[in-house]
Amino acid sequence: MPQSKTSRFSARASKESIESGLVFQPKFDAEGLIPAIVTDAVTGEVLMFAWMNAESLALTIEKGVGHFWSRSRGSLWKKGEESGNLLRVAELRTDCDQDVVWLRVTVEGGGVACHTGQRSCFYRSVPLGPAPHNDLVKSPSRPRPGR
Amino acid sequence: MPQSKTSRFSARASKESIESGLVFQPKFDAEGLIPAIVTDAVTGEVLMFAWMNAESLALTIEKGVGHFWSRSRGSLWKKGEESGNLLRVAELRTDCDQDVVWLRVTVEGGGVACHTGQRSCFYRSVPLGPAPHNDLVKSPSRPRPGR
Numbered sequence: 001m002p003q004s005k006t007s008r009f010s011a012r013a014s015k016e017s018i019e020s021g022l023v024f025q026p027k028f029d030a031e032g033l034i035p036a037i038v039t040d041a042v043t044g045e046v047l048m049f050a051w052m053n054a055e056s057l058a059l060t061i062e063k064g065v066g067h068f069w070s071r072s073r074g075s076l077w078k079k080g081e082e083s084g085n086l087l088r089v090a091e092l093r094t095d096c097d098q099d100v101v102w103l104r105v106t107v108e109g110g111g112v113a114c115h116t117g118q119r120s121c122f123y124r125s126v127p128l129g130p131a132p133h134n135d136l137v138k139s140p141s142r143p144r145p146g147r
Numbered sequence: 148m149p150q151s152k153t154s155r156f157s158a159r160a161s162k163e164s165i166e167s168g169l170v171f172q173p174k175f176d177a178e179g180l181i182p183a184i185v186t187d188a189v190t191g192e193v194l195m196f197a198w199m200n201a202e203s204l205a206l207t208i209e210k211g212v213g214h215f216w217s218r219s220r221g222s223l224w225k226k227g228e229e230s231g232n233l234l235r236v237a238e239l240r241t242d243c244d245q246d247v248v249w250l251r252v253t254v255e256g257g258g259v260a261c262h263t264g265q266r267s268c269f270y271r272s273v274p275l276g277p278a279p280h281n282d283l284v285k286s287p288s289r290p291r292p293g294r
Contacts, residue, residue, distance in 0.1 A: 008278060008280065009280060010281050022271070022285070023282070024281055024282060024283050035182060037193055039191065040191075043191060044186065044187075044190060044192065046186065046249045048242070049184065049242060049247040058280060061276070061278075062275075062276065091272050092275065093270075093272045093286055094269065094272075095196060095261075095268040095269050096268045100196040100268075114242075115243065116166055116167075121243045121247075122242050123240075123243075124169070125239060125241075126239045126240070126248075129209065131155060131208075131209060133205060133208050134171055135170070136168075136169045136170065136171050139238070
C-alpha cells in the first residue's frame with residue numbers, strides 16, 4: 001500500500017469545511033494517491049503530471065522539493081534525484097475538493113522535467129476538429145524568459 | 148461503464164510509438180477515464196482538474212468545447228452548459244505517456260471555472276515547511292490581462 005499507515009494530514013470533515021475552510025484535509029484515492037499537476041512557476045506551462053501518496057506529499061511540503069509515488073516502480077520517487085533536475089517548489093495549491101494538488105516549480109539542473117529529455121512532458125498537441133482523431137503535431141515548449 | 152463500447156481512438160502501440168510518434172493513442176484507466184488538466188490560455192493559471200471518458204474527449208476535440216465525465220453523477224458533463232461558463236479550447240495537448248490531457252482554454256460567460264464561484268478551483272495554497280501540515284492560506288486568482 002502506498003498510503004502510509006498513520007496519516008500525516010487532517011481527517012476529512014464537512015463539504016463546507018473542505019471547500020471554504022482553511023484546514024488542509026487532502027483526499028487520497030482508494031490506492032492512497034492524490035493527483036499532482038506540475039507547472040513552470042514563471043511561464044505557467046504544464047511540465048508534468050504525477051501521483052503522490054501521503055509520505056511524498058508531506059516530504060514535498062516539508063522540503064520544498066517535488067516528491068511523488070511511482071506507480072510503475074511501486075516506490076517513493078524524488079524527482080530528479082539521479083538527473084539533478086529537482087523540482088524546487090515555489091507554491092503548492094489545492095483545489096475546491098482538496099483531491100488534487102498543483103505545484104508551481106522551478107526545474108533545477110538542465111531544466112528538463114520529462115524523462116524523454118524535453119522540458120515539458122506535453123510536447124505534442126491534438127488538432128481540434130472532426131473525427132478521426134488519430135494525429136498529433138509537435139508543440140514545442142515555450143522558452144523560459146532569460147534562458 | 149463510462150468508456151464507450153467502440154473506441155474512437157487508435158489502439159495503444161509500442162512505448163516508442165507512444166512517446167515519440169505522431170499517432171494519438173490516449174490511455175484510459177480501468178474506469179475508462181483519462182485525467183484532464185485545464186489552464187487559462189493566457190495566464191497559464193490552472194483552473195480545474197477533471198476526468199474524461201472516450202466520448203467526452205472526442206466531443207472536446209470535435210467541438211473545441213470542454214466536455215468531461217462526472218464521476219459523482221455518472222454522466223457526460225458539458226462544463227458550463229447551465230452556467231454559460233463554457234470552456235473554449237485554444238489547444239489540447241497530451242503527455243509523453245499519452246495518459247493525461249492538458250486543455251488551454253478561455254472561460255466564456257462570467258469567466259468562472261469553479262462551482263464555488265471562484266475563477267479557478269485552486270484558490271488556496273499550502274504553506275511550505277515543517278509538519279504539521281494542517282493550514283491553508285487564501286491564494287487569489289491572477290487577474291487576466293484586460294479584465
